[in-house]
Amino acid sequence: MSARETLSDRTLHKMGAVLAGFVRCGKPNCRCARGQLHGPYWSRYWRDAAGRLHRSYIRKAEAAAAVKDQQRFREADQVFRAFKRDNWREFRRMREEIRKMVAPYQLPKQRGNR
Numbered sequence: 001m002s003a004r005e006t007l008s009d010r011t012l013h014k015m016g017a018v019l020a021g022f023v024r025c026g027k028p029n030c031r032c033a034r035g036q037l038h039g040p041y042w043s044r045y046w047r048d049a050a051g052r053l054h055r056s057y058i059r060k061a062e063a064a065a066a067v068k069d070q071q072r073f074r075e076a077d078q079v080f081r082a083f084k085r086d087n088w089r090e091f092r093r094m095r096e097e098i099r100k101m102v103a104p105y106q107l108p109k110q111r112g113n114r
């Protein structure tokens with residue numbers, strides 16, 4: 001199972017996926033040519049509004065914090081989704097109220113690149 005398969009596109013879209021990668025450098029005599037790959041190199045993947053996948057590298061010193069942040073996000077997201085599932089009527093009512101409350105203050109929607 002690849003790391004990609006463990007994360008839904010939904011999660012990717014909302015905060016990105018923090019994943020470790022292992023690479024071959026290509027030098028024929030290197031240990032990686034015998035299967036001992038270099039890494040882990042950590043990256044954050046995310047999708048933009050158009051669905052394109054982006055990647056940015058995460059410094060080694062920041063990898064553990066990034067993984068922890070993502071775990072926390074996923075747990076909070078699960079709680080939120082469970083709440084929505086169990087209270088969808090109330091949730092929809094609240095969402096409508098919030099929309100009405102913020103509507104007068106909203107800027108017109110941006111079009112094109114930001």
Ligand SMILES: [Zn+2]
Binds near residue numbers: 025031032033
């Ligand atoms: Zn190598």
